[in-house]
Amino acid sequence: MSSIIVFLLGITWVQAQSPHGPSFEVDCGACHNSNGWDINIDTFQYNHDTLSFRLEGIHLVTDCKECHASLVFDQAPSDCASCHNDIHNMTVGNDCVRCHTPQSWLVDNIPELHEENGFPLIGIHGNLSCVDCHISETNQRFDRLGNDCINCHMQDYLNTTAPNHQEIGYSAENCMDCHDLFSSAWEDAVIRHFFFPLTLGHNTQECQECHLTAKYSDTSPECVSCHLTDFNNTTEPDHQAGFFPMDCTLCHTTDPGWMPAGFPDHDNEFFPIYSGKHKGEWDSCIDCHTNSNDFSSFSCIDCHAHNNQSKVNNQHDEVNNFVYQSSACYSCHPTGEAD
Incomplete structure (x- = not known):
């Protein structure tokens, strides 16, 4: 009986002394053999999938000792920061898997x-390098910059002189009113000229x-x-001599030029030429306004078969006070009709 007790105590002592810990x-024999304790790492296999930390990607070819600093294997931490120095200095938090995967440390989801x-x-913005915006001595800090244009482009705003954004009073917060993200450069401003x-x-x-x-x-x-200058230099008809109004829109449009x-x-204010009997009966203003220096004068006699x-x-x-002159024609026929 005593020998059995000694045997069991011996087993317990051996297990307690395992360099890999009780857990x-x-x-x-899965790792060692009677020839020695050394392990041939090239042929050694251990199913890490049974644990909470699966070996994937680059972790598959990582030397065990890089993670397991001691022989008590369950002391190896599973969080990224325990093995990987934070080269970003906490500027992107400590959740490494938001950006990195075991397959590659390179980040391929930057747009997302x-x-x-x-x-x-x-x-x-899709063509820029990270360091164009996130500037640091190491080029590894990605401090939050803010989402407003001016967070990056304040100096551009201050330095712009054609036009001078500050002097004019352009908003430093509404760059998108003029600048288009899909333009090839910031200089190609989109003119949103809603007021004109x-x-x-x-x-x-x-x-x-x-x-x-x-x-x-x-x-x-x-x-x-x-x-x-266009107004002053126009002679056909002479705008100045004819006392033309300077409201160009009375006669000119932008369609096509x-x-x-x-x-x-003309029909409502003076005499119907776009409707009634005279519609299509004239080619230009001087057909009726024979004096290009005075558009207040007109001739009916020169156009009609009344010469x-x-x-x-x-x-x-039988018409009382009839006078053979154009002004008389207009007095009796203000709409151009015979009666």
Whole structure:
């Protein structure tokens, strides 16, 4: 009986003295043999899948001792930071698996990570290197920069002189009003000219054609602020001599350009030429306004078959105070109708 007790105590003592700790319940013969304790690492196999830490990717070819610093194997930590130094200095947190996988330490989900943080890498931002935005001595810190344009582009805003963003008072928070992420460069600003539509004849992408100074807000929307020289130099008809109004929109439109000019309110304000008897009976203003220096004067007689004064006088024998002149024609026929 005593011999049995001694035998059992001996077994307990051997197990207690296992260099791998009491929780490593593996038959010694699985790794060692009677020839010695050394293990041939090239032929050694151990099913790590039975544990809470599976060996995948790069971990499959990692030397055991790089993780198991002692022979008590269950003392090896399972969190990344215990083996891997945080080269990012906590700027991206300590959840390494958000960016890295065992297959490769290289990050291949950068667009998804930025989208999670509310800053999708679209347009020109998709072509940038990480260090273009995340600047540090090691190029490994990725401090949160903020999602507003000005967080990165304040210096661009301050240095811009054409136009001078500060002097004009452009918002430093609404860069997207003018700049398009999908443009090839920031210089290719998109002109959202909602207050003065840049369409047809005004369709220009060169700001300096209208904005002659760096302070864009001092440009008047009035036609003559840009077209006064055109107004003064026009002789057919002579705008100055004819006392034409400086509201260019009365005659000109931007469709397709400044020419041909017309007077769409002519029918209501003066005489129907776009409707009634005279519609399509004229080619240009000077058909009726024979004096290009004075568009307040007009001629009915030169256009109609009424140039025979005697014949016209006879036709108006019964009309009191009839006078053979264009103004008289208009007085009696303000709509161009015979009666």
